[in-house]
Amino acid sequence: MRPFKFTNTKNSSAAINLLDRNPNASFLAGGTNLLDLMKEDVERPDELIDITRLDLTSISSITRGKNAGGVLIGGLGKNTNAANHQLIRKDFPLLTKAILAGASAQIRNMATNGGNLMQRTRCSYFYDTAMPCNKRSPGSGCSAMEGFNRMHAVFGWSNECVAVYPSDMAVALSAMNANINVMQKEGQIRSIAINDFHRLPGNHPEKDNTLNHGELITSIELPKNNFAAHSAYVKVRDRNSYAFALVSVATGLVLDGNKIVSAHIAMGGVAHKPWRASIAEALLRGKAATLANFRLAAEAEMSHAKPLFHNKFKVGLGANTITAALQLASKGTDAVA
Amino acid sequence: MEEKNNLIGKAVNRIDGVLKITGKATYATDYPAKDMAYAVLFKSTIASGTITDIDTTKTQESQGVLAVITHKNAPRLNVKGGLRGGALLQGPEVYFYGQHIGIVVAETFEQATHAAHLIKVEYHKKEEKIDFEKLAPSAGMPQGKELADLFRGDAKASLEEAAVKIVETYETPIEHHHPMEPHSTVAVWEGENVILYNGSQIINGAQASAAATLNLKPEQVRIISPFIGGGFGSKGGQWANLVLTAVAAKMVSRPVKLALTRQQMFNSVGLRQRNKQKISLGATKDGKLISLAHETTTHTAIDGEYIEPCGDCSKIMYETPNSLISYRVVPMNIILPTYTRGPGKSTGSFALESAMDELAYKLDIDPIEFRLKNQPERDPSNGKPWSSRKVIDCLREGAKAFGWEKRNATPGKNRIGNNLIGYGVACGSYPARQRDSSAVIKLTRNGNLVTATVEIAASDLGTGTNTILAQTAADGLGISMEHITVKIGDSNLPPAAGSVGSVGAASFANAVNDACTKITDELLVKSNKKFFVRPTASQLMISEHINSFDTRADAKAPMEAEQYSAHSFNANFAEVHVNIHTGMIKVTRFLAVTGAGKILNPKTARSQIIGGNIWGIGMALSEESIIDPRWGNFATRSFGDYHVPTNFDIGKLDAMFIKEDDKIPNKMGIKGIGEVGIVGVAAAVANAVFNATGKRVRSLPITPDKLL
Ligand SMILES: Cc1cc2nc3c(=O)[nH]c(=O)nc-3n(C[C@H](O)[C@H](O)[C@H](O)COP(=O)(O)OP(=O)(O)OC[C@H]3O[C@@H](n4cnc5c(N)ncnc54)[C@H](O)[C@@H]3O)c2cc1C
Numbered sequence A: 001m002r003p004f005k006f007t008n009t010k011n012s013s014a015a016i017n018l019l020d021r022n023p024n025a026s027f028l029a030g031g032t033n034l035l036d037l038m039k040e041d042v043e044r045p046d047e048l049i050d051i052t053r054l055d056l057t058s059i060s061s062i063t064r065g066k067n068a069g070g071v072l073i074g075g076l077g078k079n080t081n082a083a084n085h086q087l088i089r090k091d092f093p094l095l096t097k098a099i100l101a102g103a104s105a106q107i108r109n110m111a112t113n114g115g116n117l118m119q120r121t122r123c124s125y126f127y128d129t130a131m132p133c134n135k136r137s138p139g140s141g142c143s144a145m146e147g148f149n150r151m152h153a154v155f156g157w158s159n160e161c162v163a164v165y166p167s168d169m170a171v172a173l174s175a176m177n178a179n180i181n182v183m184q185k186e187g188q189i190r191s192i193a194i195n196d197f198h199r200l201p202g203n204h205p206e207k208d209n210t211l212n213h214g215e216l217i218t219s220i221e222l223p224k225n226n227f228a229a230h231s232a233y234v235k236v237r238d239r240n241s242y243a244f245a246l247v248s249v250a251t252g253l254v255l256d257g258n259k260i261v262s263a264h265i266a267m268g269g270v271a272h273k274p275w276r277a278s279i280a281e282a283l284l285r286g287k288a289a290t291l292a293n294f295r296l297a298a299e300a301e302m303s304h305a306k307p308l309f310h311n312k313f314k315v316g317l318g319a320n321t322i323t324a325a326l327q328l329a330s331k332g333t334d335a336v337a
Numbered sequence B: 001m002e003e004k005n006n007l008i009g010k011a012v013n014r015i016d017g018v019l020k021i022t023g024k025a026t027y028a029t030d031y032p033a034k035d036m037a038y039a040v041l042f043k044s045t046i047a048s049g050t051i052t053d054i055d056t057t058k059t060q061e062s063q064g065v066l067a068v069i070t071h072k073n074a075p076r077l078n079v080k081g082g083l084r085g086g087a088l089l090q091g092p093e094v095y096f097y098g099q100h101i102g103i104v105v106a107e108t109f110e111q112a113t114h115a116a117h118l119i120k121v122e123y124h125k126k127e128e129k130i131d132f133e134k135l136a137p138s139a140g141m142p143q144g145k146e147l148a149d150l151f152r153g154d155a156k157a158s159l160e161e162a163a164v165k166i167v168e169t170y171e172t173p174i175e176h177h178h179p180m181e182p183h184s185t186v187a188v189w190e191g192e193n194v195i196l197y198n199g200s201q202i203i204n205g206a207q208a209s210a211a212a213t214l215n216l217k218p219e220q221v222r223i224i225s226p227f228i229g230g231g232f233g234s235k236g237g238q239w240a241n242l243v244l245t246a247v248a249a250k251m252v253s254r255p256v257k258l259a260l261t262r263q264q265m266f267n268s269v270g271l272r273q274r275n276k277q278k279i280s281l282g283a284t285k286d287g288k289l290i291s292l293a294h295e296t297t298t299h300t301a302i303d304g305e306y307i308e309p310c311g312d313c314s315k316i317m318y319e320t321p322n323s324l325i326s327y328r329v330v331p332m333n334i335i336l337p338t339y340t341r342g343p344g345k346s347t348g349s350f351a352l353e354s355a356m357d358e359l360a361y362k363l364d365i366d367p368i369e370f371r372l373k374n375q376p377e378r379d380p381s382n383g384k385p386w387s388s389r390k391v392i393d394c395l396r397e398g399a400k401a402f403g404w405e406k407r408n409a410t411p412g413k414n415r416i417g418n419n420l421i422g423y424g425v426a427c428g429s430y431p432a433r434q435r436d437s438s439a440v441i442k443l444t445r446n447g448n449l450v451t452a453t454v455e456i457a458a459s460d461l462g463t464g465t466n467t468i469l470a471q472t473a474a475d476g477l478g479i480s481m482e483h484i485t486v487k488i489g490d491s492n493l494p495p496a497a498g499s500v501g502s503v504g505a506a507s508f509a510n511a512v513n514d515a516c517t518k519i520t521d522e523l524l525v526k527s528n529k530k531f532f533v534r535p536t537a538s539q540l541m542i543s544e545h546i547n548s549f550d551t552r553a554d555a556k557a558p559m560e561a562e563q564y565s566a567h568s569f570n571a572n573f574a575e576v577h578v579n580i581h582t583g584m585i586k587v588t589r590f591l592a593v594t595g596a597g598k599i600l601n602p603k604t605a606r607s608q609i610i611g612g613n614i615w616g617i618g619m620a621l622s623e624e625s626i627i628d629p630r631w632g633n634f635a636t637r638s639f640g641d642y643h644v645p646t647n648f649d650i651g652k653l654d655a656m657f658i659k660e661d662d663k664i665p666n667k668m669g670i671k672g673i674g675e676v677g678i679v680g681v682a683a684a685v686a687n688a689v690f691n692a693t694g695k696r697v698r699s700l701p702i703t704p705d706k707l708l
């Protein structure tokens, strides 16, 4: 690990100022991603600003204004607390399911909600400093494109990068149209829709998201929704726990009897950001909640996939997983697979 | 043998359990030394070629750095000293990706790690041989004579004649040992002698190879290794890191600690090779095997040969007049493969026992019945009688306990919700041997209390060697366990075999038992009395007022053992649930039934068996290392990519032992259980997956994508 300066503060503005004046500084939250990357010499900050003492950990209902009925989750709260909070379990169980499908209990106890949004890809070439990687070292090439790309993207990739964004939590946030509130220098607040937060790689795979250096994630806002009773998170992985998704699907169904009023579907493990399955969503609107309709919509969505050499299976698996998640959600949030 | 205490065969708790759970057990890196310096290895980033330049200027200037050691300044070592895998910094040649090419020694581990990142290496690259798919057709005969083609009858012609046959190829990937404790060493020089604290499965072997490599006499090297955090074969033969720590310590004139990182473990300490195994089985219509061929194609290192014997189980498991066992091997730019739990048998049994299942389906016979029909009377490979062979009991009793009758033979018919349920069975075996070992017993009397110290350069991988030796001595001397001190894991102790190849328990316990018998005999002579009932050593010490008494026994396998074929055998039963949408598999139940001679301690034995089962399940479902053929590196480079099973992957595990009283392999009737627990496991799981889904996956691991 390279030597670095370590600073901590209890004050959000101070933290932002400290970061802002040093382009090579990073915030340190739970450290479960950043420290690993520093040990591997992938991330090389020369200053860490510890933000774990900032008073940004609470979870509260929004009682007034246009977002009344929603919930505000502190950016520095722990994943475990977000997953298990009664407000979340009751009204936003999709988030609980997605968070608990990720990592391990120990890691979720350390990991923060902001850090989770900011976690970097698990592409193994990104981690190996001896390998070309445009994300780690722009212009060096993409090793995964012609390499071992079984875990990689089938949607929205570019010739520069085919990595996927690994978070489970964010897939649920995407299906729930969450907003990410960030604080800038001088205390301004900016709100970014989750589906605009992460980006596709395009020509700048080094940029995972639209957060600017010097901005601090203060909270995540969940707008009220009507699918708490019919939501599901299905994660397919190479072992039953503690592995990143091959494909995952977060879904919520708003049902009127057996009719689908609206379907909310986001996928993980398939793109550089949570992938909103809008083609499937559009097809399902107004249709009956039947297995046949679920399958049709799922296949329509996946027919647009552009798989790589080693991940062709994700097309069929994606369709199966969307179908399975919709079926599960239609049976009710507490149904078991 | 005295059985006053009757502890042998009892589920006694580990004597070192408390030490371990309180963190007081001293593993290699736990040894304190004054002025310790820390070494970090750095590795090649090409698979084949030569180093043309190593620029260490920045490294040398980096804070805390004490030395940078490369092939340019490393002392000359004896590369034929018996260490595995080369990488001793003796020249600029690179034979595999991740070969050690230097060491940085610094005041702290962090400083050394950082400084190692600053090194710049220039290479002259040669074309690497790394793409196994492309190279496999050019594989040739092994150099080792023991793996020459083995014919009995005419396997090819009889296959032609067989009424029912299958010919299939089964593939297993590269796997790693990944013991919980990564390989690590603390080296402390005392003048011309060096002490190496280092987890070693073979204490005397580590001593001999370290000494020879360092051009020292064996007595100048002392290995201390009372506890080992697992090894699975990777700490059997020793690797460069052991001696390089000693080199670093010599060069900085301070004690040095070197621990491999988990990432470095992928290409520093051997691996289980990738195998393509072609199995051809032919049978008569009523299910008698008439032909069995097991042809393995694999790879080894450029600069050394090790081949795991995949055909071993096929030699002995079934009666057939015609058989062929063969190996073809291609050298590749990859670290030397090595002994990996159940070497050859675990991977070989996946191929053989999957093929047996396939043929049973073709014959429309229950797979258990099919196996029972083809049991050999004698060892088919050499005609020797079995010392004992409890496969039939394992299958029958296992089937009963597992509820085999509930299995629906037709795939895809057993379904609950979105899960297909399947049952699978597979057998396995592993040789039983005793190797030369010596033990010393020292008795001390204080009034009416006699205490004993047992000394033997045995090793304990974490399996419970300490405990079974205390049980053996307690029974043999008539002293309770708490008054027995077991000293192992030190090359200054009487020489012993290793905890390898399932010989540990038989070799160590028989040596201790012989020493107990001998010391009692000697005390009897000394007493000059005759007794109606043979007294214990403890009673003699008291009755004869002897204050201290020592003896040493040098134990060997019985001569007649050679005339028999001795193996542990098992039958494995798996129940799997396979999700129809996602292809995710869960092994909901697993039962291993083992006939392995005398079980010294059912509690530690069960742990060993279920530990083997868990790795076997990992082998079946998730473990795989993938090489990127463009560079020769592992694209799977952490526990995030190399998936060992988690608790959630493992359902209910059960281990049953079939009673076996077989004193042929050794006096105590111990056959060994370390390896057999993994043999047959992957096949049982794969067969269960077929029974659930109707999909026969012949290439491990069975990940969800393979079931779509
Ligand atoms: C072994 C392992 C398995 C895992 N498995 C999964 C999995 O299955 N699914 C899954 O979703 N995740 C998984 N994770 C990832 C885990 O969820 C993330 O590491 C964690 O959420 C990161 O949070 P942190 O607080 O530790 O972030 P840190 O490591 O502290 O920070 C990560 C990044 O976020 C930045 N940052 C942190 N907080 C803020 C903020 N408030 N504002 C702006 N920037 C900020 C930091 O500067 C840094 O760049 C796994 C991690 C590990 C180590």
Ligand code: SF4
Binding pocket: A121, A123, A124, A125, A126, A132, A133, A134, A135, A136, A141, A142, A143, A144, A145, A160, A161, A162, A163, A205
């Ligand atoms: S996919 Fe992206 S992260 Fe992976 S090697 Fe290519 S550029 Fe790097």
